[in-house]
């Protein structure tokens with residue numbers, strides 16, 4: 001299991017709870033791709049599937065974001081998008097470069113990656129988890 005500080009856990013759970021209050025899609029037992037896309041649109045995140053050479057990338061811009069997903073990894077788009085959405089909600093005030101890049105080896109042990117993973121898990125598997 002991921003080791004996160006109590007404060008980090010609280011931040012992630014609380015961010016997900018807040019989103020569940022806003023988006024009924026996140027209250028379903030299992031998140032769907034269509035559901036997440038609707039949530040992302042309402043949250044100001046545009047999603048594009050493109051040849052990328054990495055799983056995903058988030059480009060924040062003036063309070064909105066473009067989320068790029070690698071089109072050769074379609075089967076895992078839901079997970080990558082949920083993870084990037086986590087960076088967007090949890091780390092949007094942090095350093096631009098850290099929140100722009102996903103799954104760089106150099107960032108493998110960054111607690112932010114674990115926070116985004118937990119956020120994605122909570123979104124994917126619904127409120128009962």
Ligand SMILES: [Zn+2]
Nearest residue numbers: 102103113116
């Ligand atoms: Zn990440």
